[in-house]
Amino acid sequence: MYIYDHYDHSLIRERVAQYRSQVTRYLDGQLSEEEFLPIRLQNGLYIQRLAPMLRIAVPYGLLSSRQLRKLAEVSRLYDKGYVHFTTRQNIQLNWPRLEDTPDILEHLASVEMHAIQTSGNCIRNTTTDQYSGVSRDEIEDPRPWCEIIRQWSTLHPEFAFLPRKFKIAVCGSTEDRAAFLLHDIGVQLKTNDSGELGFEIFVGGGLGRTPMIGASIKEFLPQQHLLTYLDSILRIYNRYGNRQNKYKARIKILVKAWTPEVFAQRVEDEWQHLKEGPATLTEREIARVKTFFSDPGYSVVDDDAANRELDRLRAQQRSFSRWLDRNVIDQKQLGYAAVTLSLKPMGVPPGDVTDSQLEAIADLADQFGKSEIRSTHNQNVVITDVLKTDLFDLWQALKKYGMATPNIGTLTDIICCPGGDYCSLANAKSIPVAEAIQRKFDDLDYVHDLGDIELNISGCMNACGHHHVGHIGILGVDKKGEEWYQIQLGGSASKSASLGKVLGPSLARGAVTGGIESLLDVYVENRLMDESFLATYRRIGIEKFKERVYGSGA
Secondary structure: OOOOOHHHHHHHHHHHHHHHHHHHHHHOOOOOHHHHHHHHHOOOEEEOOOOEEEEEOOHHHEEEHHHHHHHHHHHHHHOOOEEEEOOOOOEEEOOOOHHHHHHHHHHHHOOOOOOOOOOOOOEOOOEEOOOOOOOOOEOOOOHHHHHHHHHHHOOOHHHOOOOOOEOEEEEOEOOOOOOHHHOOEEEEEEEOOOOOEEEEEEEOOEOOOOOEOOEEEEEEEEHHHHHHHHHHHHHHHHHHOOOOOHHHOOHHHHHHHHOHHHHHHHHHHHHOOOOOOOOOOOHHHHHHHHHHHOOOOOOOOOHHHHHHHHHHHHHHOHHHHHHHHHHEEEOOOOOEEEEEEOOOOOOOOOOEEEHHHHHHHHHHHHHHOOOEEEEOOOOOEEEEEEEHHHHHHHHHHHHHOOOOOOOOOOOOOOEEOOHHHOOOOOOOOOHHHHHHHHHHOOOHHHHHHHOOOOEEEEOOOOOOOOHHHOOEEEEEEEEOOEEEEEEEEOOEOOOOOEOOEEOOOOEEHHHHHHHHHHHHHHHHHHOOOOOOHHHHHHHHOOHHHHHHHHOOOO
């Protein structure tokens, strides 16, 4: 992973000192609420329903075991002993005191972490695939390119106050695990007919009140021009984005209004002034950044023998077999596997992890992996580089900490925003709905038989729970002070991205689990052999689902 140099360390230390002074002046009444607002936001601090919330940056979802231990310490000292993993691979503290936030940031700086640009109208944390560097369908490791984008975007003076927040995702594989089509800019690594590495650039994706899927505006961009082209996109957006209405301020609105073709031409015209400028990447710089993501040193392993032993253990332990099927993938490095730790046990808000669990994950990453951990946009964590011969021992260790639930990619692996329990913007609570669904469908045989189903819950139209792209999406709405829930079907964040369609009138909270059960019954009755929920929905349409939930008169 990327290691700070003395410039990085100096920048973060100076930023902490600057923020400490700003907090002191605010608490002393020398800065007004209006003056302090952009300061706190660009340092990751929100004011939520019950307490401040501090969002900590996790660049492209990559953490070291040392950083996890520091997060555990910070959560004990300054919070309530747990952290929350978000859908943008970041980490949030939900109960810090405002006056403690400079001390928290100083602690984070000691392990090369910060909260810069985790909020505000700026370029946010760049995200990517949790299996970067190890997935078998990888074109090239996207993490060096994420790091290049991170360095370019951090405190970029021209883009510090954009019309609205701005999100970039990079995909380096044939399968999309980064949801790049749902970002302001999506970057897909690819090779041209000559075998040269470059990028296809997508612009204008995003969820929220006006969900849209990104459009391709550059079919092949040579790698040396990545930053100059991104500069051109941001310049056009910064100049023409709507600053009068925040609901129309995202770049997706501008792209739709102009059409992708017109927007692409505007970017192309701007790019002509920047194309060979100082931000053009050199081979030397690209190679330098890639050195931070070189192979950590793999042993030569008899992969066939390791698989035979796993098959023997599968036959003896059905629960271990389930876990292998759902939570483990083979890496491209023979004899090694990547393991997803489920943060969705029964009765715990999705994505919440205690301080002791953080320390346990750090210990297990040291013992079984290469001391690296990845966060996912599905609110789980991954330990990579685990020897297959160690998988059984790792599974037994994870069971002790409640992180071995074999449900990755299933109905109960729910994406869920904090909702009305924490967020001041939410119309309804999300966490109790997620828990009710988990309790209703606690039969693992049934859940595994259903196969891959993505169920996403948001407490408001800001869509932090990505309900628009869930195979089943649930949106909390307010009806005269009461919480109701709208169901959507058919969303997907994959390369065949789609936005869900509203099923019908919203349901009361107590009717949600029954409604989900009816949807699943329709699926089971109509699916073909090995057909997924999404594939069945796309084949038969929405009407049968609607009739089952609302009756024949729907």
